[in-house]
Amino acid sequence: SLSFEEKIQWSLRREQAMEVSPIPVVTVQTAPYDDQRPGTSGLRKKTFVFESKKNYLQNFIQSVLSSIDLRDRQGCTMVVGSDGRYFSRTAIEVIVQMAAANGIGRLVIGQNGILSTPAVSCVIRRIKAIGGIVLTASHNPGGPGGDFGIKFNVANGGPAPDTVTDKIYQISKTIEEYAICPDLRIDLSRLGRQEFDMENKFKPFRVEIIDSVDVYLNMLRNLFDFNAIKGLLTGAHQLKIRIDAMNGVMGPYVRRILCDELGAPANSAVNCVPLEDFGGQHPDPNLTYATSLLEAMKGGEHGFGAAFDGDGDRYMILGQNAFFVNPSDSLAIIAANVSYIPQFQQTGVHGFARSMPTSTALDSSGRVAKAMKIPVYETPTGWKFFGNLMDSGRCSLCGEESFGTGSDHIREKDGLWAVLAWLSIIAARKQSVEEIVKDHWARFGRHYYCRFDYEEVDPRAAFFLMRDLEALITEKSFSSQQFAVGNNVYTVEKVDSFEYTDPVDGSVTKRQGLRIIFADNSRIIFRLSGTGSTGSTIRIYAESYERDPSKHTKEPQVIHNYLNDFF
Numbered sequence: 001s002l003s004f005e006e007k008i009q010w011s012l013r014r015e016q017a018m019e020v021s022p023i024p025v026v027t028v029q030t031a032p033y034d035d036q037r038p039g040t041s042g043l044r045k046k047t048f049v050f051e052s053k054k055n056y057l058q059n060f061i062q063s064v065l066s067s068i069d070l071r072d073r074q075g076c077t078m079v080v081g082s083d084g085r086y087f088s089r090t091a092i093e094v095i096v097q098m099a100a101a102n103g104i105g106r107l108v109i110g111q112n113g114i115l116s117t118p119a120v121s122c123v124i125r126r127i128k129a130i131g132g133i134v135l136t137a138s139h140n141p142g143g144p145g146g147d148f149g150i151k152f153n154v155a156n157g158g159p160a161p162d163t164v165t166d167k168i169y170q171i172s173k174t175i176e177e178y179a180i181c182p183d184l185r186i187d188l189s190r191l192g193r194q195e196f197d198m199e200n201k202f203k204p205f206r207v208e209i210i211d212s213v214d215v216y217l218n219m220l221r222n223l224f225d226f227n228a229i230k231g232l233l234t235g236a237h238q239l240k241i242r243i244d245a246m247n248g249v250m251g252p253y254v255r256r257i258l259c260d261e262l263g264a265p266a267n268s269a270v271n272c273v274p275l276e277d278f279g280g281q282h283p284d285p286n287l288t289y290a291t292s293l294l295e296a297m298k299g300g301e302h303g304f305g306a307a308f309d310g311d312g313d314r315y316m317i318l319g320q321n322a323f324f325v326n327p328s329d330s331l332a333i334i335a336a337n338v339s340y341i342p343q344f345q346q347t348g349v350h351g352f353a354r355s356m357p358t359s360t361a362l363d364s365s366g367r368v369a370k371a372m373k374i375p376v377y378e379t380p381t382g383w384k385f386f387g388n389l390m391d392s393g394r395c396s397l398c399g400e401e402s403f404g405t406g407s408d409h410i411r412e413k414d415g416l417w418a419v420l421a422w423l424s425i426i427a428a429r430k431q432s433v434e435e436i437v438k439d440h441w442a443r444f445g446r447h448y449y450c451r452f453d454y455e456e457v458d459p460r461a462a463f464f465l466m467r468d469l470e471a472l473i474t475e476k477s478f479s480s481q482q483f484a485v486g487n488n489v490y491t492v493e494k495v496d497s498f499e500y501t502d503p504v505d506g507s508v509t510k511r512q513g514l515r516i517i518f519a520d521n522s523r524i525i526f527r528l529s530g531t532g533s534t535g536s537t538i539r540i541y542a543e544s545y546e547r548d549p550s551k552h553t554k555e556p557q558v559i560h561n562y563l564n565d566f567f
């Protein structure tokens, strides 16, 4: 038998031999599926669909790879990351084997497969990759009974635009075979480069395993004043924070950036180990699912609380005693306070953008913008629509009601960036979260806002509902109708089916939600979601504007009652 040293020598030699021996490429026959159309952000399904339907994963990955011209694939680099959810490791192995077989030159992968969605965007841009694949179903639960998803991002670091996802979908409907290197194995835990000779005509295939946090952290260092934030989080008068990574991908980022770099005590960060099933929870940072943060913040000990979703692009902020910052307000407040954020001091602010259902609080604080001649764009739901605006230098800051805010530093929404933006504002203004929010309402008025979700609706029923509703509200007699709710009278001013013309490439996106807009800018919006994994989800968004500061302390639930009266 071999000694310990001999065993190590033997396994090293074996490893080297494996890395240099040519890897065979196999072509496998397959049959297409007709349900692989990417939604608002990638393909999301129940995990068992990916896990048990024959070649379901391989078909989609082949469709993604085939959507890239063969000449562009050779020698190019792609980034791969996951939020650590169940099935990610299996999927990464398949992606590596298929990328090699399809002529991709190099894959850059986060250690153990871990990279947040913002980090993937950041790395794509930093290393000038052709794009990237993110394995996540965002805030949806994970595990064998949960959801899995695949997002494809393009060279600007952002979600693939409709032209690309349409192409992927078309390919997926007619796919007959896929290419794979079933013998190719990589070590996801070993930092550094692994190289493989290919049996086909392609050049050697390389895999580089990178630290999950490094590149992203270095980017943030250039955007914020880390000393100022450190001053806020340490010392005798420190702001006590509580950050909940919700067992998603953000754990390593929170520990490294907020605790190690910015000095927050280790016990400020909870649920920081990424778990395959998120500990059985919904990794969804809102008042319904981030209940452990909510309860902790109610204790009054912490002045600032934040939670992130599974893949780290969504966030929620709470002030002392669990004071809730509505995401649409968060965007508007960051916009009104850009002068306190070093990134914008350096680059200036070229424009703001929000998705259509996001409250118009940004437009109200846009009065500041107006004075500064900064335009505000209104796009359909989906981060991909901000990409063109940012690439063409039209937009510096944008956000959505769905707990996402970001800037042109990358092309994804970025939860931790938003947290550092808030901490920068607090450090500069020396006020609490609640004071900053209430001061904002006093200056610009408050946009009461609520969203109602009706999930797992029969898709046919949802289709007919939207069709009938459109017919009803676009009838002539509906316009200029008045609705009395409590002491308020709402006069319908405009009704439409939202449609967006991209100011950069002129592309038109139709049927993005039914809008009822009232004379005082209050709105009710109906829209079909594009992220559910089963059936259809109907969303109703309701917004009511209140200028009078004496009426700024009602519970947002007040809108619920308005809606009940309205219908």
Ligand code: G16
Residues within 6 Å of the ligand: 040, 041, 137, 138, 139, 313, 314, 381, 382, 383, 384, 400, 402, 404, 528, 529, 530, 531, 532, 539
């Ligand atoms: C995705 C998109 C967002 C969108 C959200 C909700 O976020 O990136 O732009 O606002 O879905 O979309 P829908 O209303 O169609 O369900 P995430 O965090 O789920 O990837």
